[in-house]
Amino acid sequence: MTKFARLYNNFQPEHYNIYLDINREKKYFSGQTTVRGYAAVKNIALHQKNLNIEFVAIDEKKIPFEIDDELNLVKFSVEHSGQIAVTVRYSAVLTDTMMGIYPSYYELDGQKKQIIGTQFETNFARQAFPCVDEPEAKAIFDLSIKFDEHPHETILANMPELRVEEGVHYFDTTVRMSTYLVAFAFGDLQSKQTVTHSGVKIGIFATKAHAQNELDFALDIAKRAIEFFEEFYQTPYPLPHSWQLALPDFSAGAMENWGLVTYREAYVLLDPENSALETKQVVATVIAHELAHQWFGDLVTMKWWDDLWLNESFANMMEYVAVDALEPDWHIWESFQSNDIVSALKRDSTDGVQSVHVQVEHPAEVDALFDPAIVYAKGARLLVMVRALIGDDALRRGLKNYFAQHRYGNATGADLWHALGEASGQDVIEIMDSWLEQPGYPVVKASVEDGQLVLSQSQFFIGEHQKNKRQWQIPLHTNYDEVPKLLADEKLVLENYAQLRENAGEPFQLNVGNNSHFIVQYDKQLLADILSQVEALDFISQRQILQDLHLLAEANKVSYADIVPLLGKFMDSPSILVNTVLYDILQDLKKFVQPNSNEESALKSFYDLISQKQVQSLGWYGQSNESNDDQLIRPYVLSAALYAQNSQVVASAHRIFEENILNLQGITADIRQFVLSNEVEYFGNSVIFERLLKNYRESSDASYKTDLRNALANVKDSTLITKLVAKLKDADTIKPQDLRGWVHSLLKNNDAQQLVWDWFRKEWTWLDKTIGGDMEFTMYITVIALVFHTPERLAEFKAFFEPKLNTPGLTREIEMDIKVIASRVNLIETEQNQLNQAVLKLVKNNKK
Known part of the structure; x- marks a missing residue:
């Protein structure tokens, strides 16, 4: 297996002078980069990928060079070690891969237009200019860009523009930074700007396909986040x-380029008049996540990619710290409990x-590192655990230092x-150390044995696993004073x-506050208490009891049939925290x-039983005096009632659709998905299908497009x-950035699953x-594994993916997802009859 060729030890860049000439129409660019730095040895190299190198010069003298495509290098020799200036002239094509320098497409007044943007994380800067493309190789950058410029276009970069000479835009010298944080963009853009208390200019930029007020929310949040x-x-x-x-067009959710943060439109623009609270x-x-990175990640950067969590976990925690300070009424930490922890x-x-x-060890493994559930969510939870241990005052003092x-x-x-x-x-x-260096987490079993309270830890697994002796230092956070703080x-x-x-x-509890990364398995006596x-x-x-029981049921440590009768205790809860886990279990x-x-x-009747009271009290439209929890719960209970085919709810959704037939986008955003999905599933025809597909293609509203996708993916007609x-x-x-969402949505539709699975295998x-080469490519495998649950699908999944096990960057995901599907198949075989009998019994008892 090819391993990294670490260049920084041989050559330490100090300053880049980068000139680029970009032609959008011809999808071509040329460039010249001069890198000044210290050569520690005579044989050195720079990273490059897909660049046509015309010449290499040392201190303005052309020299021989060698291209190594496997390692993405241009290699050459210098006469002596010490300070040198390496100049490289090159050219390349612009591609639609959403990596390096690439075009983004949109429509305005029926015309297809494009803007140019960049994405250099993880190691895509080498596709734009020769460099030492490693996070430790920090340098300062002077950037100058010429492009096929049209009137009234805007060009942006990490630093302010200094001047324009003969069509070339020159930007101020950057601070010392890593190559993956360099960014620029240009095109026909609109903006809204403001200034922070300390004088930092804040701006939101977007294409003119959007209404101006869609920029307002982000501008306010960005300004206050920087100040915070x-x-x-x-x-x-x-x-x-x-x-x-x-x-x-943007593959990732967002990217923290220093001074020029880039986003998917869905994560920065919204209609302030019609957007759901969620x-x-x-x-x-x-936005808070990316701006947290401006310090933690940009100002101070991980030394190598093995410490990627340093950037992402910390920013993930700080997004909640910041938003909780900016919008305290949102109780945003509840979202952390419902999403990141799960x-x-x-x-x-x-x-x-x-x-x-x-x-x-391998270049492809860098992108495979970006497992959002581990590097972002788990890492953030571990930092929340540290924050709870040391307190905010110590946290802030430590960060300042x-x-x-x-x-x-x-x-x-x-x-750190x-x-x-x-x-x-x-x-x-x-x-x-025990949390960062070991995979997994413990289950703490709590039991009363011979009158004694016994706590024990072991690694928690769902599915097939190897036995081990891993142990953790577990902050127990118990409500009994006599119990030690750490196990x-x-x-x-x-x-x-x-x-x-x-x-x-009061009853004995562990992990009060749910801040520590473990679950609890209480014995019957303690759980009953x-x-x-x-x-x-x-x-x-309350949420934690259901959360832990849910995971234990997935691991076949407790029976789903024993959990089902408990759900009624929580069905009238006014808390979004409780409702999210309740409906996760139902799902x-x-x-x-x-x-x-x-x-x-019978299951649909059970859904109806659980949701009907909340549906009646919350209805389809919000009330002026309702809580944030009410707004967030409404989509869950309406979705449940529609799955239950509650006749009144189905009829109400159809009526709302018909009342808004001339402006479907105008349906209240938090219910729009369910109205559209209901129409497609129960009243759908080719006319409705074509109209929604046309709306999807033409709309620039990312939230509306997501609702349309989820609705269209419910189509039942085989021709459609x-x-x-x-x-x-x-x-x-369907933009490539949105393709994975479409695949996932269609796979969940039993009528469409076979066709889209066949398409996926054919088009691999x-x-x-x-x-x-994208950092989220493995997620295509993940979303399939989220859906499949039959022996037949498991066999097909293995037959298709096992031959790809040796593909760098895919190995871990394939191996894990085979276990995920196999575990689900085994659980269904074991639990199906007992679970269905428990549901049927509850439904029958309710009808008496």
Whole structure:
């Protein structure tokens, strides 16, 4: 297997002078880059990929060079070590891969237009200019760009534009930074701008396909986020501006380029008059995440990709810290509980999952590192655990010192723990090592044995796994004073449980607040004690009981049939925290029933039983006095009622559709998806299908397009399904950035699954060629594994993907997803009859 050729040890760049001449119409660019730096040896190299190198010169003298396509290098020799200036002239084509320099397409007034943007993370800067494309190789950059410029166009970069001479745009010298953070863009853009209290210019930029007011929300959040981080980090934002750019084509969610943050349009633009609260929360947290990176990631950067979590985990935590400060009424940490924690716990329970800190040996493994459930969600949860241990004051002191010591440089995880340890007086690294260096997490079993309270830890798995002796230092966060704060050993025994219970006056609980990365398996006595007083528990504790039981059921450690009778205790909860886990469990029950079977009819009746009271109280439209929780719960209960085929709810959705037939986009955003999906599923025909598909193609509203996709993917007619699948390669209809969402949505439709699975296998080579180098490419495998649950599909999945096991960057995902599907198949076989009987019994008892 090819390993990394680490260039920085041989050549340390100090300054880049980059000139680019870009022609959009011809999809071509040429460039000349001069890199000044220190050569430690005579044989050195720069990274390049897909560049046609015309010449290489050392101190203006042309020299021989060699191209190594396998390692993405241009190699050459110097006469002596020391300071040198390497000049490379080259050319390349612009491609639609959404990597390097690439065009983004959109329509305006029926005309197809494009803007140019960049995406250089992880190692795509080498596709734009020769460089040492490693995070440790920080340098300063002078950028100048010429392009086929049209009147009134805008060009943006990391730093302000200094001047324009003979059509060339010159930008101010950057601060010292990594190559993957360099960015620029140009095209026919609109913007809205403001200034922070400290004088930083804030701007939101987008194409003119959007209404101007779609920029307002992001502008407000970005300004206040920069101001918050300056105060929280006690470190000034180091650049003169912070531009936020919405790109029509963008593979990732967003990218923290220093001073020019780029986003998918869905994550920065929204209609302030008609956007769901959840959409506003998503946009706010994404913006806060990227702006948190301007310090943690940009000012101080991980030394190598094995510490990627340093960037992403921290920004993931700080997005919630910031938004909680900016919009306290949102209670945004509830979203962390419902999304990030669940994502981390599910992913981290499969044998073979990566640890948070992981070695990187092959170039393809860099992009495979971006496992959102681990590097983002789990890492953030571990940092929340640290924050709970040391407190905010120590956290802020430690960060201030960390930034002061490593600003404009690089750091490792140990550097962060050292700074936080000094600030808090605690040995943070000793606790965190067991969490960062080991994959997975523990289940703590709590039981009463011979009158003693016994706590023991072991690694929690869902599915096939290898036995091991892993242990963690677990912050227990118990509500009993006599229990130690940490469980560092395999087992802990406390005498006289009855006395402990009497002293506390309440049921025994672990992980109060749900901040530590473990789950709890209570024995029958302890669980019964908790459930007897469940209404008195706070909502996080209620959620946690269901969350842990759900995971234990997925691992076949408890029976789903025993959980189902408990769900009624939570069905009237006013908390979104409780409702999200309740409906997660209900969603997972679908895998146990066959379509159009008696068991499915019983499950639909159960859905109706659980949701009907909330549907009646919340209705389709929000009330002026309703809570944020009401707004967030409404989509869950309406979706459940529609799955249940509740006749009144189905009829109401149809009526709303007909009342808004002339402006479907104008339907209230938080219910629009369900109205459209209901129409396609129960009242659909080719006329409705064609209209929604046309709206999807023409709309620039990302939220509306998502609703249309979810609706269209529910189509039942085989002819229309065939037509829809045929559109998957039509980039004018379905952008490559949105293709994975379409594949996932269609796979969930039983009537479309076979056709789209056949298409996927047939078009794998095309997919690999089109977006194969992208950091989220493995997610195509993931979304298939999220859906498949039969022995037949497992066999087909293995037959298709096992021959690809040796493909760099895909190995881990394929191995894990085979286990995920196999575990689901085995669970269904074991639990199906018992579960369906439990559901049927509840439904019958309710009808008496």
